[in-house]
Amino acid sequence: MQKIIYRIDEANETYLNDLGAECYVLNTMLDASFCKDFICKSAKNEKIVLFYGENAVSCCQKYGADGVVVDLGDEKLKEKVGLLRKELGKDKFIGLFTRNRRHESMIVSEVEPDFIIFKIWKDGFAQLKELTDWYADFFLIQSAAWLMDENVDFEQLNTDFVIKNIA
Numbered sequence: 001m002q003k004i005i006y007r008i009d010e011a012n013e014t015y016l017n018d019l020g021a022e023c024y025v026l027n028t029m030l031d032a033s034f035c036k037d038f039i040c041k042s043a044k045n046e047k048i049v050l051f052y053g054e055n056a057v058s059c060c061q062k063y064g065a066d067g068v069v070v071d072l073g074d075e076k077l078k079e080k081v082g083l084l085r086k087e088l089g090k091d092k093f094i095g096l097f098t099r100n101r102r103h104e105s106m107i108v109s110e111v112e113p114d115f116i117i118f119k120i121w122k123d124g125f126a127q128l129k130e131l132t133d134w135y136a137d138f139f140l141i142q143s144a145a146w147l148m149d150e151n152v153d154f155e156q157l158n159t160d161f162v163i164k165n166i167a
Contacts, residue, residue: 002154005144005163007052008038015166016041025069025163028053035063050093057087067093069117074104081111095144100128105135115142120157122149132158 003022006015011034015021024042026035028051042049051059052069060068067088072080084094096113098105108116118135120128135143136158144161145154154162 002145002157002159002162005161006166007146007163008166010166012166013038013041016045016047021047022161023048023050023066025050025052026059026065027051028055028059032063035059039063039065048093050095057084060088060092065092067095067114069095069097071097074099074107077107078111081113097146100124100131102131102134105131105139109139109141113141115144115161117144117146117163118159119148120145120152120154122152125152129156129158 004020005023005025006018006021007025008030009027011031015024016038024038024047026038026049039049048066050067050069051065056068056070059065070084081094081096088094093114095115095117096108096111097117097119098108100118105116118128118132132143132145142160144163145157145159146163147154147165
């Protein structure tokens with residue numbers, strides 16, 4: 001069964017006490033006081049908090065989050081991840097987006113992030129399901145489905161995590 005990660009794009013603490021949540025991903029555009037408070041409360045509940053968006057790395061450092069979710073593209077990826085690990089420290093989590101293609105998924109996995117992320121839409125779902133099945137068969141790096149549309153049947157996907165949007 002997939003573990004749930006909540007993506008938080010608006011100031012909302014409703015899901016802080018959700019026992020089913022494994023982790024939270026905060027948008028860097030959120031208010032600073034909300035981020036500080038959310039991270040503090042999450043730590044008390046022993047929940048992981050990551051940042052995504054522009055300035056994710058600086059927000060992670062500034063607020064003491066557990067890591068980041070970033071899109072580094074596919075150019076010089078090993079070098080970029082090395083710099084990112086050096087900047088964040090080895091104890092921080094790194095999730096990397098991959099384009100929904102096998103080749104890029106292999107390249108992203110080779111740089112050993114903590115997990116890779118597939119963006120999932122309703123359109124083309126069968127192809128995306130096939131990709132996540134293939135990936136799960138060949139790679140040990142964990143994967144996440146970042147749901148881009150509501151009502152996607154994510155339980156059919158062969159991923160370790162599901163990232164659901166919470167407005």
